[in-house]
Amino acid sequence: MNKINRKVEYALIGLKHMRGKPPGELTTVKELTLHYGCPFEMTSRVMQNLAQKGVLRSEQGAYGGYQITKDLNRISFYDLMAMILGPMAVAKCMHSSELESACEIRETCNIVSPVQTLSRRLAEFYRDLTVAELLDGRGGSTGKNLKSSVVAEASMMAEPT
Amino acid sequence: MNKINRKVEYALIGLKHMRGKPPGELTTVKELTLHYGCPFEMTSRVMQNLAQKGVLRSEQGAYGGYQITKDLNRISFYDLMAMILGPMAVAKCMHSSELESACEIRETCNIVSPVQTLSRRLAEFYRDLTVAELLDGRGGSTGKNLKSSVVAEASMMAEPT
């Protein structure tokens, strides 16, 4: 459950790879597929997305490739996901302005407010986490959780049978 | 993206419904399907899961039904999801003890550590959020985000084209 999207992983792989390079040096998609075994077309598409959003600069033609142009400290993980997957919608009844794609239960639903709460807080969480923070690995713990021992009780449980 | 699981929604619907009742009064699945239009079999299964985990008490036979037995303040949203969906695995390479279901990229992957970081922090987030807190709607904001204006910059963007 709650699996991270594969495209987003490829984005992280690419960004991590490019970060370790001297400034100005380009990276081709082929290079990424050879190093990490990620599928060419998909990775290519992801890089194109990031280029469109201004995170990368693309250079076409022979000896072309991609290059990071934006400070990864200024890009939240939320942004990264949104660039690749579009805006986050935690449930069917959100962002569905009109009738289209709305939830068939919505009229009688008693948890719209809770779900909106969840959506808000989850977005907050993702926006608060920068891509640089993630890639640099200094994400041990928020330290915020010293008070949560009250909740930990029921946490050990197996898969539903 | 990041859509909440439907079964979990049905669980919340059921719990919210039962919370509004006088103690001792039972709730049938049929009652839930009539009130909220959620599918009978699925909702039934979800309630069975919650009963097995001790959140609900089930009474069989005619005039049977379900009843909340555990303090929802002591159940994290993480727990609720885990009861219904099993343990959270943010990526293929996690919790896959042996060769089975492991990521085909794992040997060369350069982002295992970042992904583990994400996993840890996300679990922390979900464990820190109680079901009661969610259902009662007092989940405005964590107030923790006053420092995140630096990140908000790139947040307005449309779907990938």
Place this chain on the structure above:
DNA sequence: TTAAATACGTCTATTTTAGTCGTAGATAGA
């Protein structure tokens, strides 16, 4: 004895995600 409920294994349909194919366009260098 019966009606109404939970319990649960298995199956099918739908939706989402992952990955491929084919082609067009840019550019450095021979």
Place this chain on the structure above:
DNA sequence: TCTATCTACGACTAAAATAGACGTATTTAA
């Protein structure tokens, strides 16, 4: 100018996860 090598992108197919249905057994109050 021609070619190798790259990005750009629309459309398509395959695989996996999610959502839901069916069938049947068991429990229990009336």
